[in-house]
Amino acid sequence: MAKTLRQLRPVYVVGIGLHKYQKLSDTPYVQLGLTAIHAALKDANIPFSAIESAYTGTALLGMAPSRVMLRHLGGSGIPIAHIENASASGSTAVRQAAIEVASGLSDLSLVVGMDKPGPIKFAHDSAGLTDLVGDYVSPFTHFALLAHHYMHRYGVSAEQVAAVAVKNYRNGARNPYAQRQEAYSLEAVMAGPAIAGTLTRLQCCPIGEGGAALILASQEAIARLGIDRSRAVQILSSTSRSEQIYAAGADPDTELTRETLALTCKEAGVSPDQLDIVEFHDGFSIEELLYVEALGVCAEGMGAQALARGDFDIGGKIAVNPSGGLLAMGHPIGPTGVGQICEITRQLRGEAGDRQHPNARLGLAHMVGIGSVCVAHILRRNG
Amino acid sequence: MNRLYVDGQAHPSLCGQTCKLCGRVAFPPNPYGCEKCGAPRSLLEECILRGEGRLEAFATTFHSNRKDRVVPYTVASIRLADGPVIRALMVQQTDEGLSVGQAVHAVMTLFEPEQIQTEPQIRFTTHGPN
Numbered sequence: 001m002a003k004t005l006r007q008l009r010p011v012y013v014v015g016i017g018l019h020k021y022q023k024l025s026d027t028p029y030v031q032l033g034l035t036a037i038h039a040a041l042k043d044a045n046i047p048f049s050a051i052e053s054a055y056t057g058t059a060l061l062g063m064a065p066s067r068v069m070l071r072h073l074g075g076s077g078i079p080i081a082h083i084e085n086a087s088a089s090g091s092t093a094v095r096q097a098a099i100e101v102a103s104g105l106s107d108l109s110l111v112v113g114m115d116k117p118g119p120i121k122f123a124h125d126s127a128g129l130t131d132l133v134g135d136y137v138s139p140f141t142h143f144a145l146l147a148h149h150y151m152h153r154y155g156v157s158a159e160q161v162a163a164v165a166v167k168n169y170r171n172g173a174r175n176p177y178a179q180r181q182e183a184y185s186l187e188a189v190m191a192g193p194a195i196a197g198t199l200t201r202l203q204c205c206p207i208g209e210g211g212a213a214l215i216l217a218s219q220e221a222i223a224r225l226g227i228d229r230s231r232a233v234q235i236l237s238s239t240s241r242s243e244q245i246y247a248a249g250a251d252p253d254t255e256l257t258r259e260t261l262a263l264t265c266k267e268a269g270v271s272p273d274q275l276d277i278v279e280f281h282d283g284f285s286i287e288e289l290l291y292v293e294a295l296g297v298c299a300e301g302m303g304a305q306a307l308a309r310g311d312f313d314i315g316g317k318i319a320v321n322p323s324g325g326l327l328a329m330g331h332p333i334g335p336t337g338v339g340q341i342c343e344i345t346r347q348l349r350g351e352a353g354d355r356q357h358p359n360a361r362l363g364l365a366h367m368v369g370i371g372s373v374c375v376a377h378i379l380r381r382n383g
Numbered sequence: 384m385n386r387l388y389v390d391g392q393a394h395p396s397l398c399g400q401t402c403k404l405c406g407r408v409a410f411p412p413n414p415y416g417c418e419k420c421g422a423p424r425s426l427l428e429e430c431i432l433r434g435e436g437r438l439e440a441f442a443t444t445f446h447s448n449r450k451d452r453v454v455p456y457t458v459a460s461i462r463l464a465d466g467p468v469i470r471a472l473m474v475q476q477t478d479e480g481l482s483v484g485q486a487v488h489a490v491m492t493l494f495e496p497e498q499i500q501t502e503p504q505i506r507f508t509t510h511g512p513n
Contacts, residue, residue, distance in 0.1 A: 136452075136456060194446075196442050196444040295408070
């Protein structure tokens with residue numbers, strides 16, 4: 001029978017590093033990635049020469065971006081691979097590195113995500129498939145339709161959905177790596193400009209540039225290199241699913257998320273109400289409500305009320321998107337899923353400064369990617 | 384590519400697909416295989432779906448990344464009378480007057496003359512046949 005990550009060797013996050021997420025600039029992607037990697041190596045207090053493999057999450061840079069970057073850390077000859085899995089590229093790179101360390105093929109693996117905004121080419125456009133809407137349905141139109149369906153079904157207002165963005169901007173304002181570091185009132189979020197349906201610009205994530213890096217290690221590597229065990233965070237589960245055929249009219253992103261999160265909780269041996277931190281793919285405000293309900297931390301249709309009660313605030317029942325999420329921290333594609341693990345690790349170490357959720361012990365990272373795919377990880381504080 | 388609707392009708396029917404193995408009725412059709420059970424193309428049969436249904440959700444889009452796209456436009460999720468839930472463009476540019484559950488049907492329309500649209504386009508509308 002196939003095994004889960006937890007049934008293999010334990011895997012730990014021992015180093016995290018970020019390059020601030022930001023609007024498109026002249027900064028080369030190599031600089032974005034190297035900044036994050038240098039920070040992660042420093043955080044783990046190890047040299048690059050100790051790294052045994054590297055996985056890069058990127059979707060927009062084009063063919064073969066890694067060695068152009070990694071050679072400036074000293075060409076060590078390690079195996080490298082690029083992971084493109086749409087918005088979940090970075091999360092999938094984390095998963096592949098975690099699997100490699102857990103399997104025993106490597107003791108120390110680097111994960112890096114970097115991207116710069118540019119023209120996006122979708123394979124679907126050359127798939128020989130057609131429908132009635134084509135590119136009239138961009139992601140914001142897709143999620144505006146889901147928002148309308150949700151609001152009608154549960155009697156939720158546009159303002160209640162927009163309140164997700166208000167919370168996430170409040171968190172992002174305290175995150176020095178966030179692309180949007182400004183808090184906005186509900187009035188400001190609702191003021192527009194309107195993008196699609198009830199979604200305004202501030203309810204849609206910015207696609208910018210950035211870098212994020214992690215060092216994953218086995219217990220053997222931690223012992224051999226004298227890495228600080230007290231700051232190591234264990235990856236309890238790594239789960240990835242792709243969309244199936246659901247009931248006619250069902251929202252595939254939510255159904256896919258529901259099954260992936262249930263599976264990852266099972267693999268980790270954790271119930272949703274034990275989680276302290278969740279970083280969700282909140283590309284659009286409505287997603288957070290759909291996904292908190294799919295996770296099961298509140299009843300169907302009750303997400304907006306729980307949010308208004310403060311359940312999802314830092315210091316609340318469960319801190320949802322303490323980084324600011326995709327809405328505030330930003331969504332540079334390749335780095336996003338890696339950056340989520342950086343935030344969760346920081347929170348579980350108790351090193352998140354003025355956005356620290358008290359006594360955080362368990363955290364969950366979730367990304368969906370167009371297509372659709374879903375990737376989730378659960379992490380636990382060591383000790 | 385498979386055709387999406389029956390040509391030459393003012394109120395067109397849609398061309399769906401029935402899987403002879405699992406019975407799934409799908410729209411849009413595809414030339415490859417059943418998305419539910421994996422049956423090959425040879426077991427997928429075209430079926431005609433009435434171009435009518437009810438609105439499940441709709442959203443007016445005010446912004447486009449394409450400079451040649453006229454906004455606003457409105458996209459709807461429609462539960463077809465014959466089963467599948469599809470997405471389609473509405474004749475109505477905005478959601479004014481639309482409501483969930485409202486009956487809609489397909490029409491061929493030269494809707495946006497400013498786009499120099501030369502071919503009629505299939506859209507859905509709440510208005511009676513015209």
